[in-house]
Amino acid sequence: MKRFYQILCIVCGILALICIPFRPLWFGLAFFTTLCGCTGAMWLLIRVRDTRTDKWSAAANWLVRIGNVVFVLWLVSVAAVEGLILSGAHTDAQALEADCVFVLGGGINGDQPTETLRNRLAVALDVMEQNPDAHIIVCGGQGDDEDYTEASVMYNWMVSHGADPGRIIKESKSRNTIQNIENALELCEKNGWSTDNVAALSSGFHLFRTRHIMENCGLEPAAIAAPSGNPAMHILFCIREYFSIVKLVASGYW
Template identity: 35%
Template sequence: MIFGIICVGYYFAICCYIRKWDSKFPRIWLALGVVSFLLGWRWERLPEVVTAGLEMAGLIVLLIFAAVELLILSGMKEDKCAGEAEYIIVLGAKVDGYHLTDALKQRLDKALLYLRTHDKTKVIVSGGQGPEEYVTEAQAMAEYLIRCGVEPSRILKEEKSTTTRENLIFSGRIMREDPDTECMARTGIVTNNFHIYRAVCIAKQVGYQNVIALAAPTAPIMFVNYMTREFFGVLKMWAERKKTKVD
């Protein structure tokens, strides 16, 4: 019951932070909270075989969850001594109408830090247009970088992708078509820290040979939410393992 109350409280905290009540994934905390509260309230009245089965299932799920989360945490770092990237790819995230969400702005601010200290690096902003987005994610990102002083000639836009895998496949094709490069170049992948493990794994699956991880921070209040969502993202990545390559 205590866990249920914590989950419901966390749901309301997230909604207050993002100033929205209809965001899809945070609803899992509301559902988990209600189910946990009801189970706690009725636990002593359930048959022993049911409670034993629930305890065993819960333990198995917890062990799998912990193992995946450790992998995600292990990737939550960046390669500080890997040399200069010829390109960095900023992976798209939701745009609220015309406005950048916090997660996307954090990625762009990380990219800005890198671009300001590596003046020969080009940036690919990658992301299509989804529901409730009035422009493509790539367009919103490009406009932000230009406002912050990045020369338009250094920015390449990839505006078709809707997933991390597509981000990387389509961006890789743009690099191959760029007349300034002849092959898959050293590439920095810019995303939030919780997303680094999956992004780098997918990059290697689709053919990237020389990847630099550039981890942007995450708002502390959203960290548990994003880490939990990423658990399902990693499971989906393992299930798909598509053979689609950049070529």
């Protein structure tokens, strides 16, 4: 196991360094740095256990046993949750016929959407073309490091690519997925639109959690999947989604 933790520590350290220059990968920086520290600690504990014969060796032995159990349980939980995330990465047939589609925010760079968000908006354009009666609500407020609301950037991008502005409404106050759904529902009620047939549009990795939030809001869970884009980003987004689901469960919302 010492060699396993040693190799994993080095690999995570290298991956963390790779993430440093790229702001969209800063979650990966935090994740791989933390994992590097944990595996490095296990590596050192095993070394203490194997090279000393005093009380420190006994203490290290117990800590190594506990660490191994915790690590295995964590890996099992990751495998289980990631399986659920992947199982939800599909489009529901009824969602394509929704009366209203909530397009969930996915980050902006200045006044332009990120690649992930552009993919969602491109799918939203296709939905508008295939379902000419559908209304669109673009969802996303303004982050602390952003100059515009995500909704305004989303709206401008869609209109500049041929979307009918009269069919799009901006939801510009939300800061997370729960608020995306809840605030979009309020806009539906404000405009007198029925919420019996609505859908959420987001990246595939995001849809398992999105469907659950829709259920908690009293909606029929219907979702439309957009491609994630860059494979490396997709992997990091899936890892981040694991922690988002764990956070949701820990908060009691699940």
